[in-house]
Structures are given as C-alpha cells and as structure tokens.
Amino acid sequence: MRYMIGGGIAFLLALVQASSVEQFKVLGVTPNLLLVLLVSWLVVRGLEDVLPILAVAGVTLGLVGLQAPGVVLLALLPIAGLGIVRELGVIHSELVLVLLLVAGASLAYETVVLMSLMVTGGGYDVLRAANEVVLPAAIVNLAIVPPVYLFMRLARPAAPRRGFAS
Amino acid sequence: MTARTLAWTGFIAIAAFVLMGAGRLTLLDPVENVTLGVTAPLQEGLSTATRPVADWVNNLTDAGELSRDNQRLREENERLINDLARAREETAQVQSIEDLEAVRRQFPEDSFLDAGVIARDSSNLRSVVAIDRGRSDGLREGMIVVTEGRSLVGTISKTFDDYAWVTLITDPKSAVSAMVQESRAEGVVAGNYGGSLIMEFVGQGAAVKEGDFVVTSGVGGGYPAGVVIGRVAKVEKAEQDLFQEVSVDHLASLAKLEHVLVITSFEPQRIEEP
Numbered sequence: 001m002r003y004m005i006g007g008g009i010a011f012l013l014a015l016v017q018a019s020s021v022e023q024f025k026v027l028g029v030t031p032n033l034l035l036v037l038l039v040s041w042l043v044v045r046g047l048e049d050v051l052p053i054l055a056v057a058g059v060t061l062g063l064v065g066l067q068a069p070g071v072v073l074l075a076l077l078p079i080a081g082l083g084i085v086r087e088l089g090v091i092h093s094e095l096v097l098v099l100l101l102v103a104g105a106s107l108a109y110e111t112v113v114l115m116s117l118m119v120t121g122g123g124y125d126v127l128r129a130a131n132e133v134v135l136p137a138a139i140v141n142l143a144i145v146p147p148v149y150l151f152m153r154l155a156r157p158a159a160p161r162r163g164f165a166s
Numbered sequence: 167m168t169a170r171t172l173a174w175t176g177f178i179a180i181a182a183f184v185l186m187g188a189g190r191l192t193l194l195d196p197v198e199n200v201t202l203g204v205t206a207p208l209q210e211g212l213s214t215a216t217r218p219v220a221d222w223v224n225n226l227t228d229a230g231e232l233s234r235d236n237q238r239l240r241e242e243n244e245r246l247i248n249d250l251a252r253a254r255e256e257t258a259q260v261q262s263i264e265d266l267e268a269v270r271r272q273f274p275e276d277s278f279l280d281a282g283v284i285a286r287d288s289s290n291l292r293s294v295v296a297i298d299r300g301r302s303d304g305l306r307e308g309m310i311v312v313t314e315g316r317s318l319v320g321t322i323s324k325t326f327d328d329y330a331w332v333t334l335i336t337d338p339k340s341a342v343s344a345m346v347q348e349s350r351a352e353g354v355v356a357g358n359y360g361g362s363l364i365m366e367f368v369g370q371g372a373a374v375k376e377g378d379f380v381v382t383s384g385v386g387g388g389y390p391a392g393v394v395i396g397r398v399a400k401v402e403k404a405e406q407d408l409f410q411e412v413s414v415d416h417l418a419s420l421a422k423l424e425h426v427l428v429i430t431s432f433e434p435q436r437i438e439e440p
Contacts, residue, residue, distance in 0.1 A: 018288045019209035023220035025421070028360035029290040051174035055181065062185070063201040064209065065288025066296055066331060069194045070185030072288075073178060080175040113289050120190070123339045124291070132359040133290045 003052055010053040013037060014060035022065075027136040031144050034061060035109055038079055039101045040145070040152040043094055047083035054079060071116045078108035098149050099142060106138035199326040202296055206284040237422065244315035244417040248394050251379045252316075254347060255392045278312075278427040279303060284329070293320075293334040293361060297426060300328040308434040310389055311426050313418045317394045318342070318382060319426050321434075334420050335395065336361040343385035344395055346412075349373045352383055355395055355414055361421060363396060365412035372410065374401050380414050387435025 017034040024030060034057055042050040058073035065072065082101045091097045110133055118124050188194050221233040281297035299305055311319040311332050320340065323333040335342055340357040344365060351372030353365045368374060378398040384391025400413040 015205060015208055016212060018285065019212040020216035020220075022286050022288055023213065023216055023421075024223055030288070047171045048168065048174075051171060051178065055174070055178050058178070058182075059185070061288060063198055064205050064285060066285055066294050067287070067289060068186060069189035069198070070182040070187075073185065074182035077175070077178055077182065080171070080178070083171070110290065113291055116186075117291055121339060125338070129291060129338075129359060137290055 006049075006053045007056045010056035011060050014057045015064060017061055018065040026140045026143070029133060029137045029140055031140045032106065032109065032137065033144065033148070035076065035079070035105055036102055036141055036144055036148045037152070038076065039082070039105050040098050040149045042079060042083050043086055043098045043101065043149075044152045044156050047080065047086070050083070051080060067113075068116065068120065071113060074116070075109040075112035076105075078112070079105050082108075094153075095146070095149055099145055102141050102145050103138050106141040107134060110134040110137050195326055199300070199328055202285060202326070202329045206298065209285055237419070240417075240419065241315060244313065244317060247379075247397075247417060248316050251347065251381065251394045252392065254379070255381060276429055277431040279305070279430050280314075281311075281330075281426050281428055283423045283426065291338065291359070293337040293340075293357060293420070294323065295332050295334065295423060297330050297332055297428075298328070299428065300330050301325045302327050304430060305330050305428060308388070310393070310429045310432055310434070312393065312429060313423070314425055314427060315418060316427075317396070317417045318389070319418075319420065319423065321388070322428065332426070336363060336416070336420055342389055342395065343383045344380050345383040346372070346374050346398065347379040347381050348375075349378070352385065353409075353412065355380060363414040363416060365398075365414050366409065368410045368412050370403065370408065370410060374398060374410060374412055376401065380412075389434070390429070390432050 013034050017032070021033045022030050038050055038054055038057065041053065054076050055073065058076045059069075061067065062069050062072040079101075082104050085091070085101065086097060091100065114124060114126070114129050114134065118126075185194070279299060281299040283295045284298050285296040287294035297311075305322055305325050307322050307325055309322045311322065313319055318335055320332045320334040320337070322330050324331040333340060334357070335355065336357040338357050338359055342355045343352070344355040345352045346365075346368070349372055351368050351374055353368040355363055355365045358364055365380060376398050380395045380398060382389040382391055382393040382395060394417060396414040396416040398412055399415040402411040402413075
C-alpha cells in the first residue's frame, strides 16, 4: 500500500514537473522540482523510501517530458549514490545536507542528460552548456530548496511518543 | 547501504539502460504514444492552471491580463509583419528573377495541417514540443512546422501513430539556412541554450542592421525559401573575426506555443554528397 501511494505521488510529481514547472524560467533554465523533492525526501525519510519513488518518477518524466526513455532514470540515479553521504552522518544540519546534495544531484542530472544527448546525437558545445545550463540549473534548484525542505519536514510523521512505562 | 537499497539501485540502473536500448530500437514508441494520449489532458489542465502563476513569476508583475494582451498583440503584429515580409520577399524575388511563376513554384498552393501543442521537453538542453498529430494524419519526419502567423517553428523530428515531436529552431542542434531579407546576406540561423537564435556565418562585409527581417534561404532543400524566422535584434562585429554575429528575435513566443501548422505540401530535399 505504501508503495502504491508513493508510486501515485511520483507519477503526479513527474506530471507537474513536465507540464507546470517547465513554464517557469529563471536564469534561462527550468527548476527541477522533482529532483529537489526527491533529495529532500532522501534526507528526511531515508534512501530506502526514496528509491521506488525515484524509479516511478524517472520513468514517468521520461515518457511525458519527451526525453529519450531511460535517460531521466539514469540522470536521477546519482541521488542513490549521494544517499551514502546522509548515511555517513558527517553533516548534522539537515538543511545544509539537502543543499549540498541538491547541488551535487543537479550537476550530475544535467551532466548525464548532456552526455546522453552527445552520445546519441552529438553537436553540443560542452563548455557553453556547462555555463548556460548545468551551473544555472544547480543555482536555481538550490534557490527552491528552503520551501521544499520545509514542506518535507512538516510532512514527516512525528516520532511516536514514549511513556514512562515503556 | 543495505542489501535492499543496493538491489533497488541496481534495478534502476539496469532498467535505465534497458529502456535506453529499447528506445533506440523504437520498441517503446507504442508505449510513448499511449502515455501521451492518456496524460495529454492532465498535462493541459495542469499547464493551464499554472500558467497565470508562471506568467506572474516570469514577468514579476501582475502579468495575467498584460500577458494575454501582449500575446494577442504579438500574434497580430506577427501576422502583419509576416504579410509585409512575404510581400517584400515576393517583390524581391520578382525583381531579381522577373518571373512570378518561379515564386509560385517556391510557394506552391501550400496545404497546412493544424495541430495543438500537448507537451514540452522537460530538459534544459533541448527545445522540443509534442503535437497531437502523427503518422495517422500523414505526418512524416522532416516536415516543416510554422506558427499560425506563418513564421518558422521547427521540423518534425519523430512521429508516433497519433503524436509527433517537433524540434524547435531554438534547439541547440537546429541549423537553418537563412538570409537577411534587406541585404540578401546569407548565413545559418542556429538555436542556442535558453531559447535564443543566432545567425552565424554572415560575412563581415554584409550590411545587416537591427530590425531587418531574417527569412529561410531555401539552400540545402530542408526548408522552403522565404519563410520568416524573425528580426535582427543585435549585430556584433569584431574586426579580427571572419563573420558577424547576429542575434535574431523570433516573431512569436516559442515558449508559449499552443497551436501550430504543419506544412504538408513541402517535401524536404535530401541532397546527396557528391
């Protein structure tokens, strides 16, 4: 049941990203709300919770966002690797951790998409793409972290209270 | 990482590569066709619901009304400019070759197929939209797409049974043989990241000024000649460079396309290498 709900949410998130968020242009790029939500989810809820949602969201966004099938999924995969940073417990502030992971995941996402486009079609100016797309995308995604993270914190179920008897 | 998360990660990685392979072999085309059909109304609803907010954020003003007015005026302006540009083009053609029939051969009794834009590329690196017409409507890859005001939008890059992808001229991989209408200076209009257009390979000696019309030249056979692309927005000349760099503004807002026309009467020519 938990996975069904998660899958439904992921499907909706991908649709929102493809149809609503793409209308917003800041610094010439579209914020990746889906990626920021997944990373915030990762930090707040853990890697095990986020991976099934990542899979559904990646496949859906690939299909409805006019991407080559599998590319979005591959571009979101570094989030799983970045999850190790959370497991290490080196950074204690959740917000700082989300900011760091969003920066890393955004750079990885755009780089993977760029690489896949180059492999399948070529003709891309890598330096220009890095300047005009990859870096601005990371900056714009960082800008939307605070409200998204706050929302995720509020959505986190409260830890069960323990009585004196337990 | 637990065994469970490792298994999920491996599964996602394998699924990504399998999907990419299947996509390259066009095995997923029926799935994409069905998905677009099912999600198109949802996407349209979400897009319509969000548009006022997006307008407001993008313009940083109370842009709802202004944006609609602006859009209407732009469309009207685009139609008028296109009429003027086409008239100029025909005049120039007639004057240069003194044969109206030749012009008519370049502009045959064009037939168009109207289509609605149902989805947009979600990446920042490409400019592609999906339209609600496909192979069953007679569309083929390479066909030319224009706005309702007849300025160039792009070409059909992939077709499904009921839908098609249109690669916009603002896509970084797009290149269109073009010329400045007033001076007849030729070049190539290329797309750029962020949706801008640059006209490249315009010789230093060519007289190009802001406000000039840029139209397709027809060189290469991929596009019909004389289709309006936009107007010159900025000209940069550096003495040490071989070419001028000309920024071109598209007449219509490609980011807000809702309806387009596919030219079904024009057959792109494939020119073989000698």
